[in-house]
Amino acid sequence: MNVRVTTITPTGTADSYLADCWRRRELLWFFARRDLVVRYRQTLLGVAWVLIRPVLAMGVFGFLFGTVARLDSHGLPYPLLVLVGMLPWQFFASVLSEGAGSVAGNPALVTKVWFPRLLMPASGLLLNSADLLVNLGFLALVMGWYGIAPPWQAVFAPLSFLLIAMCALGAALWFSALTVRYRDVRALVPVLLQFGILATPVAFTIAALPNEWRWWAWLNPLAGPVEWLRWCLLPGTVMPGPKAMALSIAGATALLISGYWFFRRAESRFADVI
Amino acid sequence: MADEPDLPADLALRIRGLGKSYRINDAWLPGISIKDDITRLLTLRWLWARSGKRQFQALDSVDLDVRPGEVLGLVGGNGAGKSTLLKLLCRISPPSAGSIRYRGRVAAVLEVGTGFHPDLSGRENIYLNGAILGLRRTEINARFSDIVAFAEIGEFLDEPVKHYSSGMYVRLAFAIAAHLDPDILVIDEVLAVGDERFRAKCLAHVRERFRDRAVILVSHDVESLRSVCTRAVLLDHGRIVFDGAVAEAIARYRAAQG
Numbered sequence: 390m391n392v393r394v395t396t397i398t399p400t401g402t403a404d405s406y407l408a409d410c411w412r413r414r415e416l417l418w419f420f421a422r423r424d425l426v427v428r429y430r431q432t433l434l435g436v437a438w439v440l441i442r443p444v445l446a447m448g449v450f451g452f453l454f455g456t457v458a459r460l461d462s463h464g465l466p467y468p469l470l471v472l473v474g475m476l477p478w479q480f481f482a483s484v485l486s487e488g489a490g491s492v493a494g495n496p497a498l499v500t501k502v503w504f505p506r507l508l509m510p511a512s513g514l515l516l517n518s519a520d521l522l523v524n525l526g527f528l529a530l531v532m533g534w535y536g537i538a539p540p541w542q543a544v545f546a547p548l549s550f551l552l553i554a555m556c557a558l559g560a561a562l563w564f565s566a567l568t569v570r571y572r573d574v575r576a577l578v579p580v581l582l583q584f585g586i587l588a589t590p591v592a593f594t595i596a597a598l599p600n601e602w603r604w605w606a607w608l609n610p611l612a613g614p615v616e617w618l619r620w621c622l623l624p625g626t627v628m629p630g631p632k633a634m635a636l637s638i639a640g641a642t643a644l645l646i647s648g649y650w651f652f653r654r655a656e657s658r659f660a661d662v663i
Numbered sequence: 664m665a666d667e668p669d670l671p672a673d674l675a676l677r678i679r680g681l682g683k684s685y686r687i688n689d690a691w692l693p694g695i696s697i698k699d700d701i702t703r704l705l706t707l708r709w710l711w712a713r714s715g716k717r718q719f720q721a722l723d724s725v726d727l728d729v730r731p732g733e734v735l736g737l738v739g740g741n742g743a744g745k746s747t748l749l750k751l752l753c754r755i756s757p758p759s760a761g762s763i764r765y766r767g768r769v770a771a772v773l774e775v776g777t778g779f780h781p782d783l784s785g786r787e788n789i790y791l792n793g794a795i796l797g798l799r800r801t802e803i804n805a806r807f808s809d810i811v812a813f814a815e816i817g818e819f820l821d822e823p824v825k826h827y828s829s830g831m832y833v834r835l836a837f838a839i840a841a842h843l844d845p846d847i848l849v850i851d852e853v854l855a856v857g858d859e860r861f862r863a864k865c866l867a868h869v870r871e872r873f874r875d876r877a878v879i880l881v882s883h884d885v886e887s888l889r890s891v892c893t894r895a896v897l898l899d900h901g902r903i904v905f906d907g908a909v910a911e912a913i914a915r916y917r918a919a920q921g
Binding site: 392393395396397398401413419420422426427430431495497499501502503504657660661 | 669670685750751752753754755756757758759760761762763764765766767769771773774777778780782783787790791794795796797799800
């Protein structure tokens with residue numbers, strides 16, 4: 390029999406929050422499964438939806454930036470540069486936009502049952518990792534079609550996924566907690582993402598920017614993971630410098646820690662405010 | 664309030680000096696938008712609001728001990744604090760004062776079918792809802808056939824629950840809740856579900872299954888309280904005004920209602 394004694398006081402319980410999250414970790418999987426089934430049941434295109442955004446981006450950005458603006462493509466087919474940029478970007482954008490409404494969109498869960506609410510925005514990481522794998526498979530097909538093999542540094546690609554996941558979770562924590570209180574914050578997310586895709590080196594490489602603008606681009610914590618993945622997977626692209634990567638790692642860490650701090654501060658009042 | 668360091672071994676739950684207050688009509692009440700809150704900040708209305716803020720005391724200095732084997736009924740009119748007490752018990756909302764101490768696991772059924780998704784099948788919802796209510800996957804596996812049998816949904820198990828009749832929906836939801844096997848079960852009004860026969864089955868289940876555990880339930884259905892509870896507490900304006908025999912609590916409650 391379970392004989393653990395729990396004490397609830399105005400400041401919470403003595404249990405560590407992360408230990409609570411770990412104990413209830415299976416919920417991540419069940420939420421992700423629910424969202425997966427709900428996303429594809431009764432749909433016309435089904436799983437093909439995953440590929441629509443990267444394919445459209447490849448076409449549109451490839452034409453605008455590659456064919457019309459003739460930006461530097463490092464000797465590669467321009468659509469390929471865009472496709473690699475889209476993988477981390479789409480992961481970030483989906484985790485953020487699904488996560489932002491994950492708490493406010495489920496008032497019944499928040500007011501009728503307790504579990505660590507962190508699991509709600511975090512479950513998006515799982516489902517969108519599956520999408521990312523599908524997209525990586527598609528990328529392999531496209532690279533094979535162009536006859537381009539990934540260089541040896543492909544083994545370092547996971548660093549990019551780690552950084553993008555930290556940014557995505559950090560941003561999702563900020564926005565999901567804010568959305569519980571301010572419903573209009575949710576409407577801000579698509580606006581941010583619309584401009585964010587242009588402020589992040591998704592459809593261009595930082596090497597194609599004029600020298601004096603490059604540091605501005607690196608200030609965006611998403612720039613590091615995107616450019617890192619490109620260097621890892623596409624031969625001939627420029628390796629991000631150590632200072633640029635240090636900036637990205639610091640930015641991603643700050644975003645995750647501050648998001649966690651803010652979410653935890655807001656969480657105890659979710660049920661009273663929602 | 665000096666709290667005892669430990670929970671006496673013969674108790675399942677001890678509540679001391681528990682209070683919950685909500686601020687009402689004050690300028691810090693969540694605004695409609697950020698712009699609203701910024702305007703309030705700039706116009707210094709919050710200074711005035713701080714000094715004159717009104718508090719609504721939903722619960723006030725509640726002391727309560729519950730032993731394993733007790734089925735405790737909470738009685739009281741609307742706004743007496745019954746639901747607030749349950750919410751504090753299962754950590755949905757933090758108390759403003761005092762402490763709650765319990766041994767083992769609390770499972771709360773404040774609503775039938777919390778987290779059910781209409782597009783998921785009965786089978787999928789058993790796992791989702793079970794996990795939301797605090798079960799592990801292995802625990803759900805072990806109880807799965809009992810839950811399905813209790814719910815009497817038969818061949819509809821793999822149908823989306825949006826195609827269920829409301830009776831089937833409620834039976835499935837209650838079947839999951841009935842198989843949580845917590846040390847303390849907290850139930851709000853949900854016994855008023857299903858038809859007469861199913862309700863009797865649920866009450867019998869609670870009586871039998873929780874012989875050595877604690878149950879705390881809220882219901883406006885006096886008859887089910889009388890048949891299942893071993894003790895009752897009457898709440899009025901957030902305070903306990905009576906604690907003892909079920910029949911007397913009900914009598915006092917009816918007298919107060921006029």
